[in-house]
Amino acid sequence: ASVFGPSFDANNRISFDLGLDLNAYTGSLEATATRLYLVPHYAFEHGILDLNLGFRLSAALLSTEFKKNQYIYPDIRMNLAVIPDAMRLYMNIGGGERLNSYASLVDRDHHADLSYAIAGPSALMQPSVERVSAELGIEGRISGFFSYNLRGGYVNYAQELFGAIVKGDEGQYRPVIGYSKAQKYYAS
Numbered sequence: 001a002s003v004f005g006p007s008f009d010a011n012n013r014i015s016f017d018l019g020l021d022l023n024a025y026t027g028s029l030e031a032t033a034t035r036l037y038l039v040p041h042y043a044f045e046h047g048i049l050d051l052n053l054g055f056r057l058s059a060a061l062l063s064t065e066f067k068k069n070q071y072i073y074p075d076i077r078m079n080l081a082v083i084p085d086a087m088r089l090y091m092n093i094g095g096g097e098r099l100n101s102y103a104s105l106v107d108r109d110h111h112a113d114l115s116y117a118i119a120g121p122s123a124l125m126q127p128s129v130e131r132v133s134a135e136l137g138i139e140g141r142i143s144g145f146f147s148y149n150l151r152g153g154y155v156n157y158a159q160e161l162f163g164a165i166v167k168g169d170e171g172q173y174r175p176v177i178g179y180s181k182a183q184k185y186y187a188s
Helices: 102-108 121-125
Strands: 002-004 012-025 031-046 049-062 072-083 087-099 127-142 146-167 173-187
Touching (some): 049 127, 121 173
Antiparallel strands (some): 002 012, 012 031, 072 087
């Protein structure tokens, strides 16, 4: 990924993130997955406020066809230094696509192989698509020995990777990987 853009003064700037991810496989797995994105955003810093407003233009190309998803996602970050260098409130609103490479699948499950695909090996290389996510949190430190980060949020997935167990043709159960829509709330 590359970042470029003008800076108007010490507190205001416009920048553009530009990126390309590519996963290409030949042999047992014939698949190509590409993700292109452009993120224009405006950043403003003044006093205790750090604000970054933008949106993500993103598209995933699988082999020779575009994956039909949304193409525009929010990309907003806000930080408020309640106690400078000791406590900050933050909010992140985002979304976008993430390519799932064969290496990331094996990293997630060291036993994973091409037989884990529900709909054929090339179906493993689908992108995870986060329609929108929102997160609020507070983080900081108390002395040099204790730090904290309390946060909560929501994510709406158009398509996310899940593992499952299915009953095969011979009546034996086997692990598989597939994609599904999902929503989640979290706190940590």
